Amino acid sequence: MTSGTEHLTVERAGATLVLTLNRPEAKNALSLPMLVGLHDGWAQADEDDDIRSVVLTGAGGVFCAGMDLKALAGGDGMAGQHYRDRLKADPDLHWKAMLRHHRPRKPVIAAVEGHCVAGGTEILQGTDIRVAGHGATFGLFEVRRGLFPIGGSTVRLARQVPRTHALEMLLTGRPYTAEEAARIGLIGRVVPDGTALETALEIAELINANGPLAVEAVKASVYETAEMTEADGLKSELERGWPIFATADAKEGSKAFAEKRPPVYRRA
CATH class of the missing domain: 1.10.287 (Helix Hairpins)
Known part of the structure; x- marks a missing residue:
């Protein structure tokens, strides 16, 4: 059983495994400890038959602001370099963590508050059911930085929302409100700020009661x-x-x- 990492908290709520991106001082930007924790969390959910659903959320009123561009630009690399051996052992680990190369067999519910942009929106596309607080923000900002959304968005997004909306999101790099994200079908439900996790856990309980x-x-x-x-x-x-x-x-x-x-x- 995994206990998480310094940037990924793992908790049980009945038959639900709750994975919390826990680096609020950096808007939960992706780090090696976070990716390793996510990878291990998905594995735990797959292997433990007592777990019937997974909720993915973020600490500090933020979901995930994507890759840590400040660290990369500064030449220091990503935090948590002591996890490099895990990446060497499994070069695909980060893609599995981001749900690009792995689909958990249990339902995954995203509970989004605040920023869910770039890599955050990419991870979101690997989840099954999505709830967001009214003030949440979505978007794929990579083109604004001269980058490519390589977490799967050029493949997945147009399969999840109408192509015109997918291309607008991908090519403009502009932010989307929760209401607009719901309108185009990126998320399923908008709830009052601060209640996304509560709502996600309620959905999880409904799922857990089923066969x-x-x-x-x-x-x-x-x-x-x-x-x-x-x-x-x-x-x-x-x-x-x-x-x-x-x-x-x-x-x-x-x-x-x-x-x-x-x-x-x-x-x-």
């Missing part, structure tokens, strides 16, 4: 069929879905409904 095998199969089906033809997608859905009906959890769900009691799921 975990069914939840994970539904999530997997949505993603693996996204780029298929309708015919291939429907075939794949049956391959994912039919086995769920034969599980003990499926029988328990029906029995609990008939007996008017909460179901007790055992991942069986």
Whole structure:
């Protein structure tokens, strides 16, 4: 079980694993300790069957301001150089941490307050459900710095929002309010400032009450069929879905409904 790092806090809230980007003095800019913590947090969620959902949030009223450009410009590199051995052992670690090269099997809910820009918006695209405080700010600022949003945005964003909106965000580098982000479909819900985490945990509890095998199969089906033809997608859905009906959890769900009691799921 991971305990996090100096820039990534790991906590349990019932069956939910809460990962908190914890570098508020730098607006939670990405650092090696943060990336290592995220990588290990996703691994913990995948490996622990008692974890049914994950909430990703940021400390200090900020989600993530992206890469630490000040540190890089100053020639000092990123904080946490003692984690370099982890990167050498797995050169893909940072991409897995940012959900570019890894998709957790449990649902991931983002709880956003304040800045969620550049790398923050890129990580956001790897989450499943997104809640933001009214004052949150989004955007892909890389082109303003002569950089490229290499965290996956030129591929993912146009698959998640209409292409005209994706290209405007990518090419202008301008900030987006939470309301505008919701309007184009980047996030799902806008809530009063300071309540994004509370709302995300409420959503997580609704998910946690459901059959975990069914939840994970539904999530997997949505993603693996996204780029298929309708015919291939429907075939794949049956391959994912039919086995769920034969599980003990499926029988328990029906029995609990008939007996008017909460179901007790055992991942069986």
